[in-house]
Amino acid sequence: MKRRSFIAGLATTAVVATVSACGSSSSTTGGSSAPAAGAKGGTLYILSGTATEHWDPQRVYVGVNIEYGNRLFTRTLVSWSTPANDTEVTKIVPDLATDTGKVSEDGKTWTFTLKDGVKWEDGSDITAEDVKYGISRTYAVDVITGGPNYAISFIDIPKAADGTSSYKGPYAKTGQDLYDKAVTVSGKTITFKLNQAVMDFNNTVTMTAFAPFKAAKDLGDKSNYAIFSSGPYKLDGDWTAEKGGSFVRNDSWDPATDTIRKAYPDKIVWDESLTPETLYERLIADQGTDKNAITYDNAPTTALGNVVNAKGRSSIVASPYTRYLVPNFKSKVMSNDKARQALALATDRSAYITAVGGPQVAVATNSLINPNLPAFPKTPLPAGEKGDPAKAKELLQASGLTLPVKISVTYRKRDDYDKAFSAMKVSWDAAGFNTELVAIPAKTYYGTLQAPESASKYDVYWAGWGADYPSASTDIPPLFDSRINITAGGPGQDYGYFDNADFNAKIDATNKIADMAAREKAWGDLDVELTSKYYACIPLVDEQFVFVHGGNVQGAFVNGTYTGYYDPATVSIKS
Amino acid sequence: MAEVTMEEARDGAVAIVGRTPWQITRSRLRRDKVTMVSFGAAIFFIILAAIAPILTTLNVIDPYTPHSDLVGGLGSLPLGNLGGVSGSHWMGVEPGIGRDIFARVISGLTTSLTVAVCAALFSVALGTVIGIISGTAGGKVDWLLSRITEFVLSFPQTLMLIALSTIVIDLVKAALHVDRTPASMVFMIVVMGFFGWPNFARIIRGQVLSLREREFVEAARSLGAGRGRIYFKELLPHLWAPILVYATLIMPQNIATEAALGFLGVGIQAPTPSFGSILNDSVHYASADPMYFIFPGVTLFLVVLSFNLLGDGLRDALDPKADRQ
Numbered sequence: 062m063k064r065r066s067f068i069a070g071l072a073t074t075a076v077v078a079t080v081s082a083c084g085s086s087s088s089t090t091g092g093s094s095a096p097a098a099g100a101k102g103g104t105l106y107i108l109s110g111t112a113t114e115h116w117d118p119q120r121v122y123v124g125v126n127i128e129y130g131n132r133l134f135t136r137t138l139v140s141w142s143t144p145a146n147d148t149e150v151t152k153i154v155p156d157l158a159t160d161t162g163k164v165s166e167d168g169k170t171w172t173f174t175l176k177d178g179v180k181w182e183d184g185s186d187i188t189a190e191d192v193k194y195g196i197s198r199t200y201a202v203d204v205i206t207g208g209p210n211y212a213i214s215f216i217d218i219p220k221a222a223d224g225t226s227s228y229k230g231p232y233a234k235t236g237q238d239l240y241d242k243a244v245t246v247s248g249k250t251i252t253f254k255l256n257q258a259v260m261d262f263n264n265t266v267t268m269t270a271f272a273p274f275k276a277a278k279d280l281g282d283k284s285n286y287a288i289f290s291s292g293p294y295k296l297d298g299d300w301t302a303e304k305g306g307s308f309v310r311n312d313s314w315d316p317a318t319d320t321i322r323k324a325y326p327d328k329i330v331w332d333e334s335l336t337p338e339t340l341y342e343r344l345i346a347d348q349g350t351d352k353n354a355i356t357y358d359n360a361p362t363t364a365l366g367n368v369v370n371a372k373g374r375s376s377i378v379a380s381p382y383t384r385y386l387v388p389n390f391k392s393k394v395m396s397n398d399k400a401r402q403a404l405a406l407a408t409d410r411s412a413y414i415t416a417v418g419g420p421q422v423a424v425a426t427n428s429l430i431n432p433n434l435p436a437f438p439k440t441p442l443p444a445g446e447k448g449d450p451a452k453a454k455e456l457l458q459a460s461g462l463t464l465p466v467k468i469s470v471t472y473r474k475r476d477d478y479d480k481a482f483s484a485m486k487v488s489w490d491a492a493g494f495n496t497e498l499v500a501i502p503a504k505t506y507y508g509t510l511q512a513p514e515s516a517s518k519y520d521v522y523w524a525g526w527g528a529d530y531p532s533a534s535t536d537i538p539p540l541f542d543s544r545i546n547i548t549a550g551g552p553g554q555d556y557g558y559f560d561n562a563d564f565n566a567k568i569d570a571t572n573k574i575a576d577m578a579a580r581e582k583a584w585g586d587l588d589v590e591l592t593s594k595y596y597a598c599i600p601l602v603d604e605q606f607v608f609v610h611g612g613n614v615q616g617a618f619v620n621g622t623y624t625g626y627y628d629p630a631t632v633s634i635k636s
Numbered sequence: 637m638a639e640v641t642m643e644e645a646r647d648g649a650v651a652i653v654g655r656t657p658w659q660i661t662r663s664r665l666r667r668d669k670v671t672m673v674s675f676g677a678a679i680f681f682i683i684l685a686a687i688a689p690i691l692t693t694l695n696v697i698d699p700y701t702p703h704s705d706l707v708g709g710l711g712s713l714p715l716g717n718l719g720g721v722s723g724s725h726w727m728g729v730e731p732g733i734g735r736d737i738f739a740r741v742i743s744g745l746t747t748s749l750t751v752a753v754c755a756a757l758f759s760v761a762l763g764t765v766i767g768i769i770s771g772t773a774g775g776k777v778d779w780l781l782s783r784i785t786e787f788v789l790s791f792p793q794t795l796m797l798i799a800l801s802t803i804v805i806d807l808v809k810a811a812l813h814v815d816r817t818p819a820s821m822v823f824m825i826v827v828m829g830f831f832g833w834p835n836f837a838r839i840i841r842g843q844v845l846s847l848r849e850r851e852f853v854e855a856a857r858s859l860g861a862g863r864g865r866i867y868f869k870e871l872l873p874h875l876w877a878p879i880l881v882y883a884t885l886i887m888p889q890n891i892a893t894e895a896a897l898g899f900l901g902v903g904i905q906a907p908t909p910s911f912g913s914i915l916n917d918s919v920h921y922a923s924a925d926p927m928y929f930i931f932p933g934v935t936l937f938l939v940v941l942s943f944n945l946l947g948d949g950l951r952d953a954l955d956p957k958a959d960r961q
Contacts, residue, residue, distance in 0.1 A: 338920050362732060363917075365711030366924035415704045416732045419712050476917040480733040483907035484702040497816055498906050518806075 099633025168258030195274030201230025412484030671949025703734030719927030758829025767840025884947035
């Protein structure tokens with residue numbers, strides 16, 4: 062998934078393993094052991110400085126919006142259970158479906174059956190046709206933009222000559238018969254025919270892109286913030302971009318059909334007009350309505366020193382994100398193997414850690430894969446946390462390039478990153494580089510990296526990524542498989558234009574491995590090749606999240622397995 | 637005392653010499669303690685800004701080396717009191733990286749004052765030329781230049797700076813073959829200078845309009861003086877007063893603009909220090925590490941104050957309508 066949050070979980074793989082091993086469904090009872098029931102009533106405030114780009118379920122790709130959308134108004138066939146504390150690993154449980162899905166022996170056919178009594182906010186039934194329609198909207202790629210493409214990748218619909226799907230979505234209707242053959246509805250049951258074995262498809266289906274959508278309510282692009290609820294809350298009035306909105310109870314939601322959501326608060330006010338600095342000052346001060354507030358924004362580095370004042374209502378948890386550097390293979394300097402290796406050797410991760418707030422919020426790593434994933438290869442750092450500029454200089458001198466070697470390094474503009482890169486520049490320059498730093502504002506950061514002109518301007522890029530769900534298949538190919546990324550229009554997510562036929566062949570071989578454990582180990586091996594053979598990726602740190610909530614809030618626990626933020630499903634307000 | 641006859645008075649009298657405007661100004665200034673102190677302070681800051689790069693090369697100050705051992709805990713705050721103040725770090729160290737704040741502040745002064753002074757000079761030069769031409773030419777030329785002046789005045793300077801920054805800096809880098817930091821500085825100087833001239837041109841134009849009908853200009857013209865001679869030898873000497881005052885008053889405004897740009901992320905690229913980037917970072921540490929905000933904040937305040945007071949004092953001293961002493 063896009064650089065923001067994701068699901069990183071360990072035991073989920075155990076569930077996935079069970080499913081794949083027996084090739085049959087596993088039915089689990091509802092949410093995890095919830096804490097003592099909270100008080101009903103009160104108003105929950107969700108404060109943030111991060112604007113929501115989409116609420117349209119097929120366009121949501123940001124972890125926060127997936128989780129919060131799912132918990133408030135976008136139920137899915139299956140979803141994740143709720144944690145009883147910040148570290149509990151949660152599992153996939155039925156949401157709109159009666160169980161967590163039935164899969165065929167070959168892993169290519171999945172079946173889900175809807176529960177009785179699940180209704181839209183206008184009282185009409187949620188049908189299997191609604192689920193089929195919702196997923197079909199992903200195929201209308203020119204209108205429904207921004208969401209994940211797993212439907213297109215996995216569902217068995219032939220491709221057109223230009224590589225795109227032959228089905229163009231429910232608006233154009235071209236190839237509708239092909240979609241109708243692959244996704245079939247019979248009463249309350251929906252069946253998916255996949256083009257490959259996807260043993261963890263029910264994992265994929267937790268993303269809101271696989272949520273139902275009522276055809277009669279579809280306004281195309283205008284549905285972006287037109288929330289039509291299947292969950293315990295519905296939008297009260299309008300949603301204003303960059304400001305937020307309010308939610309009240311959805312009376313059509315039947316709690317008997319929902320084992321996940323407790324829906325304690327009567328009302329939810331979502332305010333995304335703040336800045337992270339201001340909202341953390343308010344949360345720590347804990348006055349007035351801020352006592353009823355939670356946030357999904359990570360504490361900014363400047364607020365960390367004050368978090369100690371929020372005793373008992375703060376959490377430091379592993380985030381699903383890894384930050385890394387990508388050398389630009391199209392630049393003269395970084396196409397030189399020894400130069401890339403020298404850069405990796407001279408990278409001072411301890412300086413980065415200090416700048417972002419210390420070892421509690423960042424852990425040095427030499428793997429792109431998050432430590433919570435089974436594929437994590439535990440690659441040792443080439444020269445310790447501080448790096449070895451002297452050794453790097455020897456390499457650079459042997460590279461054939463003239464010292465000092467001028468390089469241009471980009472990063473997303475942020476005060477603590479200014480310091481991190483200023484400090485790393487000291488080590489790189491000691492190794493014989495002449496580093497120019499280029500801070501690019503957040504709004505245009507990835508767009509700049511993906512613009513073709515950038516390939517001739519910059520040498521090294523900072524980037525961040527988190528797995529979409531607990532498999533490294535959502536780490537390695539999306540970022541380093543040149544075939545699905547590099548086009549005439551730019552590098553896609555392979556920002557450094559890494560293009561290696563051997564590596565691509567190994568990706569294909571890994572996808573074919575049937576045994577999940579062996580497959581994840583193979584992904585781990587590919588990660589090691591990226592970081593220690595090709596130096597196509599220089600991982601920096603695994604970031605930890607720091608959250609604070611108000612003093613009247615109870616039941617706010619971080620669901621690390623499912624996006625890594627406070628899970629609103631169990632939150633209540635003390636009266 | 638003894639009576640003096642008319643003849644003795646005429647022979648031995650002390651010559652009564654009229655004072656030049658400069659001499660009047662100088663004696664007024666000398667009496668104005670506040671302005672003299674501000675003048676001294678302004679010179680002091682300018683000298684500090686000028687020698688900072690030399691001090692850095694000689695390793696007397698070091699604004700770039702991180703000291704991760706001097707910060708720690710959750711948030712990497714400076715260890716020790718007052719934000720890490722010590723014998724080797726007079727203003728403490730920066731959170732998150734441990735660089736010496738004193739070194740960063742005076743190096744930041746170099747960047748900020750260079751941009752502010754050059755932009756001021758640019759505005760003044762351009763404004764003077766346009767103001768003189770406008771005031772003396774009259775007619776269609778004056779009308780056209782006045783409309784252009786108003787047009788430029790109506791542009792929101794800060795928004796233009798933000799919008800143009802990335803594209804123009806890359807252009808400057810390529811055209812002048814310089815690094816990003818000098819390119820950013822050139823960019824800010826040109827854009828700030830370009831948006832500063834209209835106000836000044838109007839002042840100059842006003843002055844010129846009132847001067848051009850005076851007898852000495854008519855005399856020069858009747859003696860056959862060309863336009864260039866009139867502009868530079870007759871009018872300009874009378875314009876130094878507003879030029880000087882405006883230049884000193886636009887300085888603090890330029891410093892503040894550069895600081896604001898740092899806030900908005902359109903400023904000098906790290907690791908080069910500037911007041912904008914320092915304050916932008918330190919304002920968020922106001923509760924956790926207040927000295928990190930107070931030291932640079934107070935320094936900036938003193939710099940801006942000294943230029944403001946100097947400008948005010950100069951304006952009073954140069955005012956021909958003030959009381960004769």
